[in-house]
Amino acid sequence: MLSHALVASASEQSICNQTDKGYFLSGTITTSAKFQSASQTIQGVQISHTILYMHNDVDGRNYQVALDNVFATDYVKNSTSMPPSLAALKAGGRIEVCGAKYSDGTGVHWAHTNCGDVPTTSAPNGFVKKISSTGTIGSNLERSQAYCYLWN
Template structure:
């Protein structure tokens, strides 16, 4: 009973914080989701390169609190704060995400299928609904929200 009460309180705190975050996401032209990871991150090798930089991804599944749907979350590795150039594995910050972890994402929903991408910085460009200024944040076991792990601007020059 005590554990259930603590879990309920933590979810309540996360929901209150998420209301502000949802507003920030809307300002940044993104779609906002919170939810629970149901499939662990998997590395997706690059199918394209720009100026010799392989554009690999990490993908995971998330059941959204907002609508109960399972979303594929496609994460661009080059924006991870600990990305290693042209690595053949996902960044450690993304590999640390586990099944049952709680995440908050802001990005662009897929136009076909159920998924979300562009959960990363837009390198200072004016946000649009197809290129929002997104993020990926993990909730701690205590309910606090971590920082955006997809905020690196090291490779922004590739799109400028």
């Protein structure tokens, strides 16, 4: 089964890097997801985040991953807690992430849809996907476009 997961990850990595213009990580969550209160409000919508840390299989490094809660499929406007789909990202679980690499190289953000814009390396068409114990890759947890209007 592991070989199937690696083949799927290689395909996902190619899509992330080439088509979506993102930086790809695949590996094990080392620190469960934690809610980070909004530091910004746009048109009355608080822009909170979910933060986790993961160990990347490819280079063996640990990375911070910052997820924008408003793009989660189950986001509740101005909630003071994580969307349940992101709260389910626990230490020991496996994920794939496509996003923009922090300028200092220590993490990834913009791991969400880019609302149909042409992807660039600073604004990729990102994603975060759970990988099951059998290697099956789930759908993008950060694909909601309900709040895209905030950036248009």
